[in-house]
Amino acid sequence: MAERIARGVFRTETPVMVESYAAVVGEKEGQGPLGSCFDEVISDSHFGEDTWEQAETRFQLEAVGLALGKARLCKDDIDIICAGDLINQCIGSAYSVRELAMPFFGLYGACSTMAEGLLIASLLADSGAAQRTAAVTSSHFSTAERQFRFPLSYGGQRTPTAQWTCTASGAVILSRSSGNIHVAGGCIGKIADLNITDINNMGSAMAPAAADTIMRYLSASGTSPGDYDLIVTGDLGTVGSSLLLDFLLKQGVDITSRHRDCGAMIFDAETQDTHCGGSGCGCGASVLCGHFLPMLEREEVHDILFAATGALMSPMSLQQGESIPSISHLVHLRKD
C-alpha cells in the first residue's frame, strides 16, 4: 500500500523495488563524460534498421532486453510495461511493445516519461494488480529534430539555448519481491506554463514545473534538501538548471549543492557543440539507469529524488500561438 500524504504526493508503506535496469545510448552520448557508464553504446544511428523511427524502437528493445537479462527474466515475467516516447502517436513504444508482447500502458509525458512510467509502474505493483512491472522510454536525435524542428538535411542553425535530443533509452524493472533499491515515494506533476513559445528554449519552459514538483514533495513529506543525497532533474540543461535553482532560492530552498541535471551531464558542451546540454525522454532515462541507479546500488548515495521534466510542446499548437506547457514528475528512490 501507498499513503497519500498530500494532493498528488504519496509515500510507500510496502515498497516496490527496482529489480533491474539498463541504459543504451548512441555514439555521441557514448563519447560524452558519462560514456563509460552505459550498458551499450550503439554507433549506428539507424541501429541496422531502415528508418530512424525503427532504430528508436530497437533502442527500447535493447534496453528492455538487457534489463531482463541482468535479472535472468524473460519477457513473460513482466506483468505490465509502461512506455512512451516523443514520436507522434508514441510509435517508438508501440512497435517495441508489439515485439515484447507485454500488457502495455502507453504514456505521453514528453521528457518526463521515465518518471511518469516509474510512478505508474510502481503504483500498479503496489496496488497488487501486478507482481512485476517495467518502465521504458527513448528518444532519438533524428526522429525528434525532424518532427519538432527542421528536417536534418535543412541544416538549421541552433540557437544558444538549444539542447541536443539524446539518442538513448533506459528501462527499469520493478518488483514486489526482489531488489534492494526501492521507490520510497513520489509526486505527480502539475502543468506549469511560463508562456515560452521558443522550441529551442525548453529548459526555461520546464524549470517552473520542476520547481513546483520539488517544492510540493519537500513540503508534503516535511523534508528539506539536506535529507537527500542528490536532487536530480531530467533535462533542464544549463539554462533551465540555473533558472530552477533561482526559482527555489526565491522560495527559500537551496538545492544548489545537491542538484544534478542529466541534460547538463550527458554531453561536454565545449567539445560536443551541444549548447545547453542533452534533452529527450532517453536523456533522463539513460542517465538514471546508467549513472544514478548504479550509484545507489554501490551505496555512494542512499536517497535521491529523480524529477524528470517534460515540455509538452507541439509544433501545431505553437503555430497557433500557444505557449509550451510543461510538467515534472518526481520519484524518490532509496537504498537503505
Add this chain to the structure above:
Amino acid sequence: MAERIARGVFRTETPVMVESYAAVVGEKEGQGPLGSCFDEVISDSHFGEDTWEQAETRFQLEAVGLALGKARLCKDDIDIICAGDLINQCIGSAYSVRELAMPFFGLYGACSTMAEGLLIASLLADSGAAQRTAAVTSSHFSTAERQFRFPLSYGGQRTPTAQWTCTASGAVILSRSSGNIHVAGGCIGKIADLNITDINNMGSAMAPAAADTIMRYLSASGTSPGDYDLIVTGDLGTVGSSLLLDFLLKQGVDITSRHRDCGAMIFDAETQDTHCGGSGCGCGASVLCGHFLPMLEREEVHDILFAATGALMSPMSLQQGESIPSISHLVHLRKD
C-alpha cells in the same frame, strides 16, 4: 488492494467507485440515436474558440466541469487526473489540464484511452496514493481528420470501411469512499497487429486486440459471457464488430447477444452518412458516460465489461510501410 489473477489481469478487493461522470458531444453526435442521453450537445464545432484544437480542449473542460458539478466537487478535490487524446503530443489534454491545475498523468492509448485512464486512475486510488482520481478523454472530427487523413477542405472521399471520428468528451471521477458503481477488475491490453495498413479500416485493425483482451479477462476470471449483462467495445464500428464476434466464435465464445459497440451505436449510418460508425477517444468515452454508466446507475444492468479499443496508427509509420498496431483495455464495472 487489487489482486493479480493473471498476467495483466486483476480484480479488486476493496473496490474503487465511480463517484461521478459526464459526457459532452458535438452536434452530429447529438443528432444520433443516443443524442438525448448526453449531458450537453455543443452545436458550434469551434466551441467559441479560434481553432478546433482549442475547441477539443473545451470539450474536455466541459465534461470534467460537469462531472465535478454533479458530485458537488471542485477542481482541488481531484488528486490525480489521467488524460489523453488523439492530437499529436496530446495537446487537447495538456491544455485542458493546464486550466484544471490537477496533478496529471498524460496517456496515449488512441481510442482505448478511456479504458486505459479508468484502469490507471482506479489502481492509483486503490494503491492508496490518491483518494479521488479522474479520467478524461476527447476527440474532435476536425482535429483528427486533418492530422490522420486529409485536410477537411480537400474534400476527400470516404471509403466503405471508414468511420467518423466523434466530436465528444467523457469524464469519470473515481473515489475510494463515494459512489455505487465500482471497478471490479480489469485487463491491460497487449498489442495485436493484423497487418492492416489502411487508415480507413481501423475497425478491422482493432478487432483482434479486443478479442484477445476479452478472452484473457474471461479466462483469468473463470467467467463466461453469460456472467455479464453487456460486453461493450469502444469503436470497432460495424465491420470491426462483426470481425470480433467471428474471432471469438472461432474460439468457442459467443458474445453476440451481449455485445454492444459504442461506435456502431452513436450514429445512424443510414441517415448520417457515417459508414461503419463512430470512432475516436471521445466515442467510447461519451457513450460510456452518457449511456452505459447511467444504465448501471438505474440498475438496468449490473455487470458490464467495457473494452475500449485503440488503433495506434501513425501517418508517418504508415508512409514508412508499417502496419497499424492496436490495443484494447478492459474495465469490469459493477453495481451490486
